[in-house]
Amino acid sequence: MLTLTVFGASGKTGRRLVHAALAHGHTVRALVRTPASFEARPGVTVVPGDVLDLDAVSRVLEGADGAVSALGGGATSDPGNVRSQGIANIVATMARLGLTRLVALGGGGVLNATNRPGLRSEQPTYPEVFRRVTAEHRRAWETMRDSTLDWTYACPPDIPDREATGAYRVLANVMPDAPKALANGDLAEFMVREWTLREYSRSRVGICG
Ligand SMILES: NC(=O)c1ccc[n+]([C@@H]2O[C@H](COP(=O)([O-])OP(=O)(O)OC[C@H]3O[C@@H](n4cnc5c(N)ncnc54)[C@H](OP(=O)(O)O)[C@@H]3O)[C@@H](O)[C@H]2O)c1
Incomplete structure (x- = not known):
């Protein structure tokens, strides 16, 4: 049994990460900004705090x-800096504490384009809004890549808030062909399993339905 810290545990995908971790027999430490609105449950230790606060990340x-x-x-068009600075704080703190394994959630734009040089987000057809x-x-990816951690970066297309189906596809560094939306329950299941399996160490992973 492991103890996994879950960042973003109060979010749509984060809640499913907590579920998946408990279902795999792990215990959870969750950093939560508003503990009053977070469901208390056995196996979950809630640590109040903000990921932009290094002391909270340490705790x-x-x-x-x-x-x-x-x-x-944040909004898609105005996402703030939580994704990048949050991961920077997590990576720095994990390295200081001697922790090595981090599985994080990104987006399909940071995968390599298929049959073309560059990332998907560097292609002229990539939607401006993203x-x-x-x-x-x-x-966030570059911070992990430039660290010594054993990271995996799950990069999906749309992730509707749905129960796991067991039907999903994964590929290292690129999106599988003809990607369909991915239930975030499947995404959470993959991320928790991958934490232990380490099939995609130090790699981005295209994951989709
Ligand atoms: N939704 C999609 O279709 C989609 C598709 C591809 C990729 N993604 C990516 O997947 C990730 C998660 O998406 P989601 O829809 O599950 O997100 P979400 O429901 O908006 O959840 C975001 C989580 O991050 C937490 N958070 C935000 N700022 C924080 C801070 N300063 N300190 C601590 N925690 C903080 C939120 O906490 P609070 O509850 O306190 O706000 C919440 O738990 C995002 O990076 C998103 O870009 C999403």
Whole structure:
């Protein structure tokens, strides 16, 4: 049994990460900004705080074996810096504490384009509306890539808030062909399993329905 710190645990995907971690027999440490609105449950230790506060990040990582992250928030067109600075704080704190394994959630724009040079988000057809949030995901990826951690970056297309179906496809560094939306329950299941399996260490993963 592991103790996993979950970042973004109160979010749509983060809640499913908590479920998946408990279902796999792990215990959870969750960094939560508003504990009053977060469901208390056995196996989950809630640590109040903000990921932009390094002391809070230390508190929630102390005693854990590693972390999973589904940080997000803001508007797609104005995403703030939580994705990039949050991961920077997590990576720095994990390295300081001697923790190595981090499975984080990004987006499909940071995957390599298929049969073309560059990233999907660098292609002229990439939707303008996603550019700022993808830039945030990219900074988070670069922080992990430039660290010594054993990271995996799950990069999906749309992730509707749905129960796991068991039907999803994964590929290292690129999106599988003809991607369909991915139930975030499947995404959470993949991320928790991958934390232990390490099939995609130090890699981006295209994951879709
Ligand atoms: N939704 C999609 O279709 C889609 C598709 C591809 C990729 N993604 C990416 O997937 C990720 C998660 O998406 P989601 O829809 O599950 O997000 P979400 O429901 O908006 O959840 C975001 C989580 O991040 C937490 N958070 C935000 N700022 C924080 C801070 N300063 N300190 C601590 N926690 C903070 C939120 O906490 P609070 O509850 O306190 O706000 C919440 O728990 C995002 O990076 C998103 O860009 C989403």
